[in-house]
Amino acid sequence: MWPSRNRTETVTCLACGTDRPRDEAREYDKYGDRWDREGKTFEHLCKSCHSDLCHHPRDELEALLVDLEAGRRNRDAFLARYLSTVEERYGPLEEES
Structure with missing residues (x-):
């Protein structure tokens, strides 16, 4: 059976610990490659914590x-x-x- 489209998934911000609806958060991939999704589970950041991040490459x-x-x-x-x-x-x- 298909999940309900109006169900709101809640995620926890890994930086501040607040619970937010999924559509109010950003996916975080510790390897910096959120486009390669196969076999991954993502952590999440609230929009405020995400905007506070340094978005420079983090090789190594x-x-x-x-x-x-x-x-x-x-x-x-x-x-x-x-x-x-x-x-x-x-x-x-x-x-x-």
């Missing part, structure tokens, strides 16, 4: 986070290691003006 980011054991260290230790590793691999961090 997922692998870097795995290498640095993101989510397994306390926040301060992780951030210190992240900053030093990024500088080591890509050069000094400087803000563009």
Whole structure:
């Protein structure tokens, strides 16, 4: 049987944790390729959190986070290691003006 068209699916924003109707959210693909949909499940961001994201390419980011054991260290230790590793691999961090 086909699902009802007027059924509103609710999703949870992975950034702020709020529940939103699916049509008020954006799909998030941690690999940055939301167009290749085969075999994927997507997480979601509310429109506000989505607009706050940096939309620059994030090549190598997922692998870097795995290498640095993101989510397994306390926040301060992780951030210190992240900053030093990024500088080591890509050069000094400087803000563009």
